[in-house]
Amino acid sequence: xxxxxxxxxxxxxxxxxxxxxxxxxxxxxxxxxxxxxxxxxxxxxxxxxxxxxxxxxxxxxxxxxxxxxxxxxxxxxxxxxxxxxxxxxxxxxxxxxxxxxxxxxxxxxxxxxxxxxxxxxxxxxxxxxxxxxxxxxxxxxxxxxxxx
Amino acid sequence: xxxxxxxxxxxxxxxxxxxxxxxxxxxxxxxxxxxxxxxxxxxxxxxxxxxxxxxxxxxxxxxxxxxxxxxxxxxxx
Numbered sequence: 001x002x003x004x005x006x007x008x009x010x011x012x013x014x015x016x017x018x019x020x021x022x023x024x025x026x027x028x029x030x031x032x033x034x035x036x037x038x039x040x041x042x043x044x045x046x047x048x049x050x051x052x053x054x055x056x057x058x059x060x061x062x063x064x065x066x067x068x069x070x071x072x073x074x075x076x077x078x079x080x081x082x083x084x085x086x087x088x089x090x091x092x093x094x095x096x097x098x099x100x101x102x103x104x105x106x107x108x109x110x111x112x113x114x115x116x117x118x119x120x121x122x123x124x125x126x127x128x129x130x131x132x133x134x135x136x137x138x139x140x141x142x143x144x145x146x147x148x
Numbered sequence: 149x150x151x152x153x154x155x156x157x158x159x160x161x162x163x164x165x166x167x168x169x170x171x172x173x174x175x176x177x178x179x180x181x182x183x184x185x186x187x188x189x190x191x192x193x194x195x196x197x198x199x200x201x202x203x204x205x206x207x208x209x210x211x212x213x214x215x216x217x218x219x220x221x222x223x224x225x
Contacts, residue, residue, distance in 0.1 A: 002182055083179035084195050085186060144182070147191030 003070060003078050004086070008141035012134055014062045018055055019130045023123075030119075037119065044122040051126065089143045097136035104128020152190045153217045159188055161206045161213065177201040 026047055030037050037043040067078055079086075108124040162168040170184045177184075177198060186192035187202075194202065194214075203210045 004182075079180050081178065081180065083183050084198060085179070085183045085192055147182075147186040147189060 002144060003074075004089075004144045005141055006070065007066065008137040008144070010062060010066050011059070012137045012141075014059060015055075015130055015133045015137070018058045019126065022051055022054060023126075038117040039119070041118050044119055048122055048126065085148060089140050089148070092143060093136040093139040096139050097132040100135055101128050101132040104131065152193055153219065154193045154214050155190055155217055156187060156214050158184070158202065158213060161208070165206060173202070173205060176205045 033043075070076075070078060082090075104124060105128065107128065108121045111120045111124055112118070158173070162170070162173060170188070171181045174181045174184045178201070179198065183192065183194075187194050199210050199214055203213045206213065
């Protein structure tokens with residue numbers, strides 16, 4: 001398995017781990033609030049804004065750990081360049097991810113329109129972000145596995 | 149099987165140039181070895197710029213390296 005394929009798998013696991021862990025943390029806080037946070041926009045907006053840096057930092061840490069692990073186990077350095085095929089593969093993954101996230105945002109608006117609690121809207125956005133990230137990495141994995 | 153309509157003679161050209169490795173060719177044209185593998189196996193069609201760079205390494209023309217295989221539905225103008 002190539003560097004990029006391994007990296008895609010690691011990124012998928014990281015996305016799932018970070019999102020699920022944060023969801024559990026939020027759920028515990030939500031229960032502690034006795035359900036009063038269901039329609040508290042400030043609570044959910046804060047939860048969403050805090051999730052972004054947590055996700056970025058987690059990805060940076062995992063990338064560093066993965067790079068060190070790859071060098072030690074594969075006895076070679078990660079590819080030093082990103083060539084035209086890498087960029088095309090990345091673009092294909094990003095395009096599909098963008099479609100999925102856009103659908104997620106529309107669905108989130110639908111939940112508000114039909115009168116669901118505001119928590120459902122934020123959860124829909126967070127999980128459509130997770131789904132788009134997974135599909136992005138999976139697309140890249142498949143394209144690297146096939147050659148293009 | 150690949151749907152790529154562009155075939156190439158890179159493997160033969162590498163052989164004729166002192167068994168040049170895929171890694172050596174990759175470094176000369178500025179891409180990764182995986183990209184050379186994908187081009188050689190006709191899974192990936194390189195950009196025009198990369199095609200010229202590959203041809204330049206072998207001191208030949210692009211037509212000598214890459215050949216376009218028209219599909220059956222395509223007709224000549």
